Amino acid sequence: MSGAADWGADHAAIAATTAKLLAAVNASDVAGVLAVWADEGVLMPPHHPSVQGLEPLRTYFDNLFSRTTFTFRFTSSSIELVGDTAFESVTYIVSTRPTDGRTAREDRGKGLHVYRRQGDGSWQLIHDIWNSDQPAVAPPAPRDQRLGSA
Amino acid sequence: MSGAADWGADHAAIAATTAKLLAAVNASDVAGVLAVWADEGVLMPPHHPSVQGLEPLRTYFDNLFSRTTFTFRFTSSSIELVGDTAFESVTYIVSTRPTDGRTAREDRGKGLHVYRRQGDGSWQLIHDIWNSDQPAVAPPAPRDQRLGSA
Numbered sequence: 369m370s371g372a373a374d375w376g377a378d379h380a381a382i383a384a385t386t387a388k389l390l391a392a393v394n395a396s397d398v399a400g401v402l403a404v405w406a407d408e409g410v411l412m413p414p415h416h417p418s419v420q421g422l423e424p425l426r427t428y429f430d431n432l433f434s435r436t437t438f439t440f441r442f443t444s445s446s447i448e449l450v451g452d453t454a455f456e457s458v459t460y461i462v463s464t465r466p467t468d469g470r471t472a473r474e475d476r477g478k479g480l481h482v483y484r485r486q487g488d489g490s491w492q493l494i495h496d497i498w499n500s501d502q503p504a505v506a507p508p509a510p511r512d513q514r515l516g517s518a
Numbered sequence: 519m520s521g522a523a524d525w526g527a528d529h530a531a532i533a534a535t536t537a538k539l540l541a542a543v544n545a546s547d548v549a550g551v552l553a554v555w556a557d558e559g560v561l562m563p564p565h566h567p568s569v570q571g572l573e574p575l576r577t578y579f580d581n582l583f584s585r586t587t588f589t590f591r592f593t594s595s596s597i598e599l600v601g602d603t604a605f606e607s608v609t610y611i612v613s614t615r616p617t618d619g620r621t622a623r624e625d626r627g628k629g630l631h632v633y634r635r636q637g638d639g640s641w642q643l644i645h646d647i648w649n650s651d652q653p654a655v656a657p658p659a660p661r662d663q664r665l666g667s668a
Contacts, residue, residue, distance in 0.1 A: 410607065412628050414564065414649040418609075453600045455632060457560065457645065459568075478562050480630055480647050482605060495607065497630050499564040499649040506655070 396433035412497035546583035562647035602635035
């Protein structure tokens, strides 16, 4: 069993790992993002199927950062430790800037990080899932509805 | 420490809890949904802020099911037990039918359930988050882009 001192050290190590992830995403630093992920980790991004494993993650983030840069800011974090696993729920604000110069957009949402303690004592991501708080954009209505019955 | 027999029983109990949740959502049965949630649970729905606690959850599902009915089907489930906590990653297909008679839409996505073992041995949801695999609908372009520079 671990005591309060261990809990504090684990909590600090997990918060530091999240800070590394945030800095890497905000710098479009693919190697920095991958350093936080466990080999078998599963990224679960909105509007894209899950991405599992370091090489698929590398391809995903290479493509993503070539099209878009991000400034994420976590507005809350709650970390729960259960043995060698930890759950962190976060809320965030993100500014998303297309690299083609189109206007940046701001969004806010929430997410869940699942971390696993590694053999060397570090913590790595095994799941990362999030979604937006903003209402969905409605899909275009069928043509006959848009134009009326005329 | 728990042995393999306990693991099997816990796994079955968690899978049964997920099955109850699925049946309740598909029947627009708010009481059935709430029966699966822990008092302090946090629902993290796409395109809506987090909803925490049984009374806010009741209001959320009352409103949701008055506007929309769902047929969810889980297409995969992976359950991991960590002491008195468990997390389940799922993939799903859902058919969403507005109650005003507009056309049903099909979607697919993935999610993460976090369960907590309760004092009576049952398992209850403490986090539920999911998102769509489908590409986002692009927001309307600013008026000058839609109409050109004329």
